[in-house]
Amino acid sequence: MIEVKNLRKTFKLSKKQQKLEKTKTKLKVAVDDLSFSVNKGEIYGLLGPNGAGKTTTLRIMASLIKADSGDAFIDGISVKENPGQVRSKIGFLTSELKLDDFFTPNYLFDYFGRLHGVDEKTLAERKIKLFDQFGIEPFKEVKVADLSTGMKQKVSLVISIIHDPQVIIFDEPTNGLDILTAKTVTDFLLTLKKEEKTIILSTHIFELVEKLCDRVGIIIYGQMRLSESVEDLLKVDRLENVFFKLFEEGMTSHV
Amino acid sequence: MFKLKTLINKELKRFFTDRRMLSTLLLPGVFIYILYTVIGNVGASVGEVDDSYIYQVSVVNFPEELSFIHDQFESPLDVQFLTSENDDRIQDVEERTLDLYIVFEADFYANMVAYDIASGLPAPHVEIFYNSAAEESGAIYQYYTGMLNAFERQISNKFDINRSVEVSYNQATAADFSRQFVTGLVPFLLMIFLFSGSQAIAVESIAGEKERNTMGTLLATPTSRSQIALGKIIALSITALVSASSSFLGVMLSLPQLVGDDSFTLAIYGLETYLLLFVIIVTTVLIFVVLLSLISAYAKSIKEAATLAAPLMIVIYLVGVTSLFGTSQTNLWFYLIPIYNSVQSLTAVFDLSISIPQLTFTILSNLTLLGIGVYLLTLAFDSEKMMFNK
Ligand SMILES: Nc1ncnc2c1ncn2[C@@H]1O[C@H](COP(=O)(O)OP(=O)(O)OP(=O)(O)O)[C@@H](O)[C@H]1O
Numbered sequence: 001m002i003e004v005k006n007l008r009k010t011f012k013l014s015k016k017q018q019k020l021e022k023t024k025t026k027l028k029v030a031v032d033d034l035s036f037s038v039n040k041g042e043i044y045g046l047l048g049p050n051g052a053g054k055t056t057t058l059r060i061m062a063s064l065i066k067a068d069s070g071d072a073f074i075d076g077i078s079v080k081e082n083p084g085q086v087r088s089k090i091g092f093l094t095s096e097l098k099l100d101d102f103f104t105p106n107y108l109f110d111y112f113g114r115l116h117g118v119d120e121k122t123l124a125e126r127k128i129k130l131f132d133q134f135g136i137e138p139f140k141e142v143k144v145a146d147l148s149t150g151m152k153q154k155v156s157l158v159i160s161i162i163h164d165p166q167v168i169i170f171d172e173p174t175n176g177l178d179i180l181t182a183k184t185v186t187d188f189l190l191t192l193k194k195e196e197k198t199i200i201l202s203t204h205i206f207e208l209v210e211k212l213c214d215r216v217g218i219i220i221y222g223q224m225r226l227s228e229s230v231e232d233l234l235k236v237d238r239l240e241n242v243f244f245k246l247f248e249e250g251m252t253s254h255v
Numbered sequence: 256m257f258k259l260k261t262l263i264n265k266e267l268k269r270f271f272t273d274r275r276m277l278s279t280l281l282l283p284g285v286f287i288y289i290l291y292t293v294i295g296n297v298g299a300s301v302g303e304v305d306d307s308y309i310y311q312v313s314v315v316n317f318p319e320e321l322s323f324i325h326d327q328f329e330s331p332l333d334v335q336f337l338t339s340e341n342d343d344r345i346q347d348v349e350e351r352t353l354d355l356y357i358v359f360e361a362d363f364y365a366n367m368v369a370y371d372i373a374s375g376l377p378a379p380h381v382e383i384f385y386n387s388a389a390e391e392s393g394a395i396y397q398y399y400t401g402m403l404n405a406f407e408r409q410i411s412n413k414f415d416i417n418r419s420v421e422v423s424y425n426q427a428t429a430a431d432f433s434r435q436f437v438t439g440l441v442p443f444l445l446m447i448f449l450f451s452g453s454q455a456i457a458v459e460s461i462a463g464e465k466e467r468n469t470m471g472t473l474l475a476t477p478t479s480r481s482q483i484a485l486g487k488i489i490a491l492s493i494t495a496l497v498s499a500s501s502s503f504l505g506v507m508l509s510l511p512q513l514v515g516d517d518s519f520t521l522a523i524y525g526l527e528t529y530l531l532l533f534v535i536i537v538t539t540v541l542i543f544v545v546l547l548s549l550i551s552a553y554a555k556s557i558k559e560a561a562t563l564a565a566p567l568m569i570v571i572y573l574v575g576v577t578s579l580f581g582t583s584q585t586n587l588w589f590y591l592i593p594i595y596n597s598v599q600s601l602t603a604v605f606d607l608s609i610s611i612p613q614l615t616f617t618i619l620s621n622l623t624l625l626g627i628g629v630y631l632l633t634l635a636f637d638s639e640k641m642m643f644n645k
């Protein structure tokens with residue numbers, strides 16, 4: 001169970017960033033009073049355009065960065081109060097966190113497993129199972145530097161859930177993957193769902209949400225514009241159309 | 256604790272299985288050895304003696320047949336021929352009033368001609384007392400032994416020079432001389448090597464991980480920030496120590512050439528000195544690593560870390576130069592100043608004047624700084640601004 005309550009996050013922009021974003025304001029509101037919740041056994045899709053604040057929200061939930069105000073609770077544990085405990089409960093995947101080029105998937109699996117406190121026996125069992133499931137076995141002794149984007153993504157994913165976490169937080173998990181690899185990932189998410197895990201994933205791909213998610217939250221300019229059951233939404237209109245309508249409203253209200 | 260081991264193992268694997276990294280760490284030592292061996296040889300030929308100098312030699316039982324040695328000597332030579340040994344002459348060599356005191360055994364030449372190697376008896380013996388700390392004595396000693404050796408080669412090994420292991424033929428208080436040299440130079444060199452070794456790896460391991468976005472992956476695990484900080488410091492220090500040992504050995508092994516004295520060995524110091532040295536080097540490496548880690552944690556990239564470390568490097572160089580005076584600080588309180596205390600303690604260890612309070616102050620002060628450093632590094636690893644600033 002995930003509960004996000006009134007999260008707000010602003011970034012101080014450096015001179016360089018101000019130029020890049022073509023703005024004179026020093027503060028950038030990335031996440032603006034965001035609230036939503038995800039139930040056990042549910043896949044929640046966080047949908048939004050580039051720069052909407054999806055990654056920022058997920059990073060706060062993973063306790064990598066701190067919210068200005070508000071809090072997130074993972075199975076009732078406050079991210080703000082007990083970041084360490086939250087880290088051991090979640091599996092976090094984002095393309096911004098990389099694996100060390102110098103090591104092999106095999107070595108990194110053991111390394112991160114131990115840092116997560118997984119005992120050696122379980123670690124060995126999980127390695128066999130996950131490497132087999134994601135087809136990592138053939139390149140498990142190849143240094144990360146020499147792996148393709150898709151291979152790296154598979155290894156990152158496997159390592160993110162090394163400790164069999166109850167809560168899964170995936171930031172654009174299928175980004176840059178071919179259809180086959182993407183399907184491995186979505187199939188895997190469905191098995192996790194069957195295991196009654198709590199899953200949240202961010203994406204800007206409507207199809208993925210329609211196919212996979214039980215509920216969806218649409219986030220625009222850091223604000224949650226809608227949080228509903230995908231099934232109910234689809235009865236009314238295609239997700240795409242709902243999104244465009246919200247986006248146009250957002251444009252007019254934002255300016 | 257288990258996690259600390261995991262963290263350290265990975266860092267060490269990173270450094271010790273990467274050939275490029277390893278060569279950056281170990282090559283300086285080899286390089287220094289080669290460099291100083293060359294400089295040393297050049298230095299030896301530069302140390303010429305004044306042309307008008309009259310060499311003073313006393314020789315006992317000199318065989319007429321060898322007078323070519325004296326005749327071929329190119330500088331003025333004053334030889335005193337003695338018929339019996341006189342130990343006062345050895346004293347004269349030490350006091351530099353005499354350049355060489357040579358003792359041939361009685362009937363040296365006849366014995367030599369008659370000597371049969373197969374007999375198993377000791378060969379005829381000549382003893383040459385000299386003083387390598389005096390350039391003149393060193394020079395004529397080189398000449399004399401060179402001539403004797405050449406002669407011996409012609410007649411195929413029929414006598415021994417300076418055979419006795421119980422007698423000290425070099426009257427230089429050689430240890431004093433070498434020690435002075437070491438005291439002046441080695442602490443300075445050590446500081447530089449320790450620093451550059453620590454810098455290469457600390458920057459790579461912390462600023463590098465930030466730059467490559469692998470730090471976040473580590474921070475996303477439930478490993479406590481203090482363990483991450485401690486793990487990095489320990490692993491980096493071990494690596495820096497290995498690198499420093501290579502440089503240190505390089506320096507010490509090339510000292511005989513640099514000093515121009517073959518009798519110079521690492522053995523001028525006892526085990527105790529090397530132990531003290533090790534303790535000081537360890538605490539010094541620890542604070543270097545801690546300071547450089549903090550700089551690396553603050554920097555956005557490897558490049559910025561190197562730039563930010565430059566002022567610190569200058570400080571280390573400037574402070575390191577204080578060892579070149581060759582005498583250590585006697586005011587105890589100065590041993591509380593990190594970096595300066597390392598230089599002064601090293602100097603004091605090398606000239607055998609280190610005192611327990613000096614050593615204690617140095618270690619305590621450095622360990623305190625280490626503690627503060629680890630604490631600050633823990634905060635840095637927990638700081639969003641430092642870890643994720645781009
Ligand atoms: N460290 C930072 N410093 C300054 N601004 C930042 C920082 N991180 C994010 N932002 C800004 O916050 C906003 C939200 O970014 P975020 O990465 O959360 O968006 P996103 O929804 O994940 O976008 P995308 O689909 O492109 O991944 C963006 O405008 C971004 O520029």
Ligand SMILES: [Mg+2]
Nearest residue numbers: 054055056171
């Ligand atoms: Mg994103």
